[in-house]
Amino acid sequence: MKEIKIAQVAGDGIGPEVTEQCMRVLDAAGEIYGFKARRTVYPFSTQYWLDHGQKDEMIFPEESFREVRGHDAVYLGAIGDPRAPVGKIEYGIIAKLRFELDLYINLRPIKLYDERLCPLKGKKPEDVDMVIIRENTEGAYAGMFGFAHKGQKLEVATQTMVYTREGVERAIRFAFDKARERGKRKTVTLIDKANAIRAHDIWTRTFAEVGREYPDIKQDHAYVDAAGMWMIKNPEWFDVAVTTNLFGDILTDLGAMIQGGMGIAASANLHPGRVSLFEPIHGSAPKYAGKNVACPVAAILAGSMLLDYCGQKEASRTIEGAVKDLLISGRIKGVGTGDHKTTEVGDMVVAEVRSIAARV
Ligand code: IPM
Ligand code: MG
DSSP, X not given: OEEEEEEEEEESTTHHHHHHHHHHHHHHHHHHHTEEEEEEEXXXXXXXXXXXXXXXXXXXOHHHHHHHTTSSEEEEEEOOOTTSOTTHHHIIIIIHHHHHTTOOEEEEEEEOSOGGGOOSTTOOTTTSEEEEEEEOSSBGGGOOEEEESTTSTTOEEEEOOBOOHHHHHHHHHHHHHHHHHHOSSOEEEEEEOTTTOGGGHHHHHHHHHHHTTOTTSEEEEEEHHHHHHXXXXXXXXXXXXXXXXXXXXXXXXXXXXXXXXXXXOEEEEEOTTSOEEEEESSOOOGGGTTTTOSOOHHHHHHHHHHHHHTTOHHHHHHHHHHHHHHHHTTSSOOSSSXXXXXXXXXXXXXXXXXXXXXXX
8 A cells, every 4th residue: 555654743832733624535545546654753842842841952853854855745733832932832843844945936825616715806716816935945934144243223124035936946847737637727826026126136137147048928917015015905816925924924814814814824845856845834823722713614625625636536626526515515615713612623524534435
């Protein structure tokens, strides 16, 4: 039987609960489609760090990190806990995975499954169906920051946005390939702020150059402020958008809301051909932790993206189809409505996956 080796880091807050539901769904799909989603469970989280003397080297121990490289995929629940300094565990786990595995693409689909989930008046599933390609290893996240005269009146703090030709080019190229593969509006929109952040000229030039290799794909452009406005006003204009790390972070939370909320939006952090990372885009939501109320749909859809990446295309489509059926038929009453327990949604998706598979 085909095995998919998954390094599982459930993380903080609601991470473990939503991860568990995703894994149940992967197991059910595996039984049907003949693969085994074999997990190595890593306990790394804020709690783990607290339990191990708050040592930096215990956030994601190097030996475990080396092991992770030997998996097909990494699955992450969520990271973030107010008991640790802001950003410390996020950098130690999420950013470490993204940077050290060189996961240069953060692929974030924004897809509305049912009109009732969209807060925008009159927008239908065909209007909200785009993919945001977020450059994932550079920009403001590159980690080049510093302070001078810390704590003094004249303190200075800086953080440098870093763009390399290679980093920009591989993100843009991925976006053009994705637009071709989707075959929808065959458009890539570059989202930047080149009118104020002059270094974004490297995006402008690289986009034009790479775009010439794709004469079948239209090139579009929006400054990030306008892009935020257009995503609300005319989401149907977007097919594939490519943008910097920070702008992608911001726009995909906005995108999550127009597809039904944080409980539904999933993502893939990719280095095509290598071990890649799958996660819901939501955070750890500490106030809902342990209450069995978090919506696991985003986590389950991240699992569907993982299967697609690992070659189980049919299983992946079935899981997405199951979620879609449950939302359209109103059996899942909505995302984040408080109508369902986390485990109950997991039960429904598992049952629906089985029923779809039985029908074909
Ligand atoms: C995301 C998150 C992370 C990010 C945080 C938790 C560091 O918001 O994946 O979108 O900013 O990349
Ligand atoms: Mg974010």
